[in-house]
């Protein structure tokens with residue numbers, strides 16, 4: 001038997017060949033997920049093999065995604081693996097951040113250490129490998145910045161042509177610069193992320209371009225290895241909580257799927273609880289999970305954390321399933337809370353981009369509300385590198401950061417540069 005694509009809709013569960021170019025179920029429009037063939041080896045043996053691969057010089061063993069290839073739907077000896085040695089991101093303890101959230105300890109899993117500086121690389125290595133397996137020539141995505149940076153790099157490495165669509169004026173220059181440098185044809189569209197996703201889906205279908213947004217099930221497969229690697233690094237000790245920011249909700253879907261598969265195969269004996277944190281102005285999933293009603297998109301999402309400025313996340317049915325299965329939760333945080341939490345993560349010597357800091361801000365609230373216990377074992381996932389959005393940082397530290405509603409944010413932990421003359425006496429006065 002080979003890996004297959006399966007519709008996640010419980011009333012449908014239609015199956016498709018792994019080589020079909022589809023993103024939704026042709027029968028019921030449900031989301032699709034990839035199912036891999038369960039490895040014949042025992043968990044104990046695989047844990048040993050995965051550990052040994054860290055000492056190998058083979059590219060696919062060095063990759064923190066392909067090292068775990070027994071858990072991926074590429075069991076046909078895929079010859080075209082596209083890897084930039086993604087993954088291998090560190091677990092970093094952060095006592096100062098723990099104090100800030102009133103926790104005994106916090107560990108950050110920092111996905112910003114990836115080749116293009118975000119967790120998207122974990123997914124893109126699999127997405128671009130699938131594009132190669134399908135014999136596609138062009139790949140496309142809409143992006144709030146990181147997906148496009150990552151897709152551009154992987155497509156360039158694979159010899160594919162990357163086409164990028166971004167909301168005009170709404171992504172950070174760090175990310176846009178990466179896409180240009182990696183040679184992607186880049187279209188800035190006067191519309192928001194959700195509107196552009198609809199547009200790109202039409203274009204992909206019409207022109208035979210392979211879509212590499214997180215609706216693509218192979219992206220999700222790659223991203224689930226973030227959880228496998230995290231547990232491997234912790235010698236398979238399961239944390240109480242895994243906290244992450246939520247935008248299009250692909251990452252929480254990936255984490256939940258990976259964790260369920262590890263439980264089912266006997267690698268772990270319980271699931272951590274997943275906590276998703278959204279920005280208050282772009283929090284449709286938070287609203288949905290706290291109401292009894294239908295899912296309602298936010299039509300004009302707003303947040304300075306542009307990575308998660310998404311009002312109509314496609315993966316919400318998967319995300320809902322994973323939050324319910326793990327007895328997880330969803331929180332939302334203000335612009336001020338994100339900005340201050342980000343500065344605290346910086347002061348730990350770690351740093352991250354604004355969306356990532358929603359984790360610490362959310363944890364602080366969940367702790368204050370008693371949802372997370374003080375002595376909980378918490379892993380928070382920092383999704384992007386500190387250099388992704390330097391403009392935000394400079395404004396915060398110089399007291400010039402305005403929220404989308406025009407209100408100036410307080411630079412609680414501001415650290416403005418000091419302008420001095422070329423005069424040792426004058427400078428000494430500041431020291």
Ligand code: F0G
Nearest residue numbers: 143144146147247248249250251383384
């Ligand atoms: N953090 C960062 C740094 C991101 O770039 C994103 C998503 C998220 C969190 C949210 O992850 O969408 O899986 O819930 N960025 C996408 C992009 C949408 O286009 O780069 P999600």
